[in-house]
Amino acid sequence: MEKIIPVGILGATGTVGQRFVQLLAEHPWFEVAAITGSQRTAGRPYREGVNWKLNGDIPEAVGELIVQPTDTKLAVGGKTPVVFSALPTAEAREWEPQFAAAGFAVITNASAFRMTPDVPLLIPEVNPAHTSLIPAQQANHGWPGFIVASPNCSTTSVILPLKVWQEAFGLEAAVITTLQAISGAGYPGVSSMDILDNVVPYIGGEDAKLENEPKKLLGAAVNGQLQLAAVKIGAQANRVPVFDGHLASVSVKLGRSVSVDEAIAALENWQPPAVCRQLPTAPARPLIYHHDPARPQPRLDRDAENGLAWSVGQVRECGALDLRFVSITHNTLRGAASGAILNAELLVAQNFVKRGG
Amino acid sequence: MEKIIPVGILGATGTVGQRFVQLLAEHPWFEVAAITGSQRTAGRPYREGVNWKLNGDIPEAVGELIVQPTDTKLAVGGKTPVVFSALPTAEAREWEPQFAAAGFAVITNASAFRMTPDVPLLIPEVNPAHTSLIPAQQANHGWPGFIVASPNCSTTSVILPLKVWQEAFGLEAAVITTLQAISGAGYPGVSSMDILDNVVPYIGGEDAKLENEPKKLLGAAVNGQLQLAAVKIGAQANRVPVFDGHLASVSVKLGRSVSVDEAIAALENWQPPAVCRQLPTAPARPLIYHHDPARPQPRLDRDAENGLAWSVGQVRECGALDLRFVSITHNTLRGAASGAILNAELLVAQNFVKRGG
């Protein structure tokens, strides 16, 4: 398939926006046709307006694009105009519905509408069928376009092993403690005076996201209605002095008695949904199980499968609930920009976004 | 009371041994009269045999002491000869019973006998009555002396708030995730290549200690018999790039329904056992509750009360069990050397160690 789907990026100058720019520059399907930024940067070439913080250079083609103000008149082109949203929460809340109303497919990394019942909270490997909410969403609002959201980066870190066990054994409860990387807070984000020789056992709003979003991701979309999964979750998020990579330590209560070997086998034998094979950037091995008891580790495992794998280990009995495990994902790739791009690929594969420039 | 109780230190040249030397130099009751070390260091002045790694200078008096081989002929003096043991586990297993058999009060930081039923696993603020196991221990073995153990530094970090709630509400289960400092592994300990820009979700043997030791500390000593507490514990230990201070994130199931306010009030109103007021280095405020949601933090709170306080915060509802909290203690002070010295003070106050040089 040729590179024929033009896309826009809302909020292209921020940390997540820069990741979209970087990743889409190499994408086999999508081409960045338009970008928006704040009033401060609008009207200037991207190269001049952005404070580029990623390794490597600004992609040549995007560097010359003129930053537009965020507005639904944005000229993206394409049969279904697509925008990736890296807007701050408040702006996302204001603009994303307007873009959907104007006919755009809005693929967002923002938290504004994640828990809205008719907005799919989507990960292709976990719940690709949740896109069936889209027609209901369009009908509810009279929108020609729609919004699809990615979960929080900490939710992402735990969700695939939970999904695998939910399907195999049933899932009743989970106690989650995360050790999250500083890049999750953006730039400048966490002051070095707060995190050097220290950890911070608090990330505002994060515990609630960890307790709520999995219920939606693990739920069922039935007749355009999302039914939350009946799983009880308690969570506590910590910030640690790690650059990239969120680690989660999870204890679970399952639907039935399961041996450690059986639980590991379920992870090792799991296969992604068939549709994932059509997605060009889907990882060959989305779930990597480590038998070394000291793995996974953020520095060693965050980049596995181009930052798109869940690295899982230490499945063992829990003295309080049933089983425990440790899981790691790359928070700005799988947990943010790359995850949203995979969602866009899924929407193309499912024909919610029409091919063609 | 004069400084009239001479003590020995077994394994005085290692990391924990150095802490004993440093802390005892200023102690109002105890005076270091004899020290032991490995064959490599025995026979030389301490100053020459030790690779001193603590801030500040080697205490003058101890620096001139000749390092002895570890042997029960050690001349400590005192009505009850006292030794603090900072021996490695294997040596502790070999030597500590021999010292008890030779009439010494062995106050150990080693793990060898922590879970032995007739050895008190002791923290003065938590279970001072467990010293009632000592006569049974002496009778069981025919020892004139005895062994008293301190818990693991990670166990220590969670135990006081668990004790307070156990007494107030009953305690059924706990899920514990720790973020532990590098100093807990001694020197050279953790390679910088393993921990810079990284966390390691594994500390060999630590999870089992966290799951077992609290059952003994929270248990009851009845007629010279220790009854373990019937609490279910699941634990996972992480190493993080923090110099000192272990943080624990804990979710608990209590014996009855308890509001957050009630649970915080139990912590804030708790008073240490009366005997603690007789111990010269017992902290004025052993339990400090923080209402700032971002506290406690290792760097800010590890040194509270000379490193002897439990700093607790974030008591709130847990979506999976009942309540959650975060707790921090200084791992090499409260969790090691200072804790053992407090145990020795308790033994003096309870007359298991006789005053007099």
Next chain:
Amino acid sequence: MEKIIPVGILGATGTVGQRFVQLLAEHPWFEVAAITGSQRTAGRPYREGVNWKLNGDIPEAVGELIVQPTDTKLAVGGKTPVVFSALPTAEAREWEPQFAAAGFAVITNASAFRMTPDVPLLIPEVNPAHTSLIPAQQANHGWPGFIVASPNCSTTSVILPLKVWQEAFGLEAAVITTLQAISGAGYPGVSSMDILDNVVPYIGGEDAKLENEPKKLLGAAVNGQLQLAAVKIGAQANRVPVFDGHLASVSVKLGRSVSVDEAIAALENWQPPAVCRQLPTAPARPLIYHHDPARPQPRLDRDAENGLAWSVGQVRECGALDLRFVSITHNTLRGAASGAILNAELLVAQNFVKRGG
């Protein structure tokens, strides 16, 4: 002497201002009588207006003081009203002359007037006689009060060993490379994303300070005129992931051929100016020479002598110039608040500030 000298603090809510508050709470001579802050905080008790970032609690007495706007009507009291200035540079430039004109002794940590010829740039151990510039300063401006400045924290880290060798051997040139702690940038200061697993070889304006300020500190005050020292200095400042403590690696060209032993002896035999013995917080050993080749180190040596010592080591031949050394000082104590307080003590001892409340 009784605690009878009231003082004010300008800019008491910032990072350096908090240090002044903390250190002056325990001071034997000075008592904080008035504090100023920004418009946001003025009118409220200090406890409520400040975002306290230091370990330990806000001193009780100051916590209740009402924050005043920065204005020369500030009621400090005292025979010579004294203010410590922790103002940002632009505000310092505006306000410090007005306070001097209003009769205050302004003891500043700001950079605004450091290189002004008639303002003493002062360290009691280095150039206590430079206060002889004060009468000229007062005459030049017609001020009843005056301004005395502390050098930049990086300048401080190198200046005492340079001074000792200048006096002993003559000093022609120095090449300085610093490794500076993050606390030097204040809070929030350096983003963790800039400094984790990284060093930043650039601190805006710092190189120029390192090249200029030593010429003034090493110069001579003659007849109310400051003659800069004729030493050539090249400098480059680096930010490193260390919390506190600036390290400098220095290569020097001396006025004559000097052996390593002779150079070390000069450091070890150096005695502070006699007036320093009258200053209550002056360190007993301002200059500590380490023979261990791996010392000094920031974590091990920054707190020596309550953070007021220069820790120096590794004096050896330089293959390009004459000799090399490494020096460390605590940047927020000796290099900022404590250094300014020592200056105030010197002004009392020299009677530029009159005793009495």
Next chain:
Amino acid sequence: MEKIIPVGILGATGTVGQRFVQLLAEHPWFEVAAITGSQRTAGRPYREGVNWKLNGDIPEAVGELIVQPTDTKLAVGGKTPVVFSALPTAEAREWEPQFAAAGFAVITNASAFRMTPDVPLLIPEVNPAHTSLIPAQQANHGWPGFIVASPNCSTTSVILPLKVWQEAFGLEAAVITTLQAISGAGYPGVSSMDILDNVVPYIGGEDAKLENEPKKLLGAAVNGQLQLAAVKIGAQANRVPVFDGHLASVSVKLGRSVSVDEAIAALENWQPPAVCRQLPTAPARPLIYHHDPARPQPRLDRDAENGLAWSVGQVRECGALDLRFVSITHNTLRGAASGAILNAELLVAQNFVKRGG
């Protein structure tokens, strides 16, 4: 050219040996045919004998090779048998001459013979003509093979900009201060307790290497004789908490007066020797000059050009000598394994190593 040059690796299980294994697995010319290790690992498949510490998996083919004892009977094959040496210094001193005597081309990363007059100390971009020492080396010892050495990783970090200015302007003296990454010390190497929240201003033997090796690299090979460059160098090495990437801050005295612009132009206009274009892994841009005053930085720049670039910045006047600059290279790639592989490629291009399996 086909992949037809078999090579051996001496000391393949250590940190540098692992890098050779990893890098050679993808090499277009070389193929690993034999590997040696310590007595502990000899006789077992590499996969079982090695404690693999690099990201990514052990290359399939090498994983199955049986580790041999280090011995000149090693069967490598090839017209000129080639061995890369990652041996520890003492073993290198013993074995490398024996391998040369046995006809091997020994391309070593060890320090044992770096300063030996007839052993080329080689970097293709700096001094490719120094291989003219090889025939003299062979004649001096009667060896059919030879030894070629790579410089120390800290020397490497400064040498290319020094070379460029030496050629353009003459070079009289340099004062070098390095900030070196922990990976330079191997595994386990630096204890985390020594480097967390700290820097260590001492690396044993490193200062002498920094002062001596550049004189050889910048010298001239004339009639099989190496003439050291007449440049005076003073150096001090620091260890900093950075994973990879050595930064050097350098002040130089040049042969004539040079403006900053002229000096930058010399760096930007420099072209590598023509022979480098024949080397398959030679970087397209070996020298990258940054105009951003905060660059280069280790985390941002160490991976430039697959870790083979010198990233240079901050050329400006030095108040003591003439000019200053900052330079960064990747210490385990350009400064170790990749640098040695480039040397091997140069030897093939210059026909010191014959093509053919």
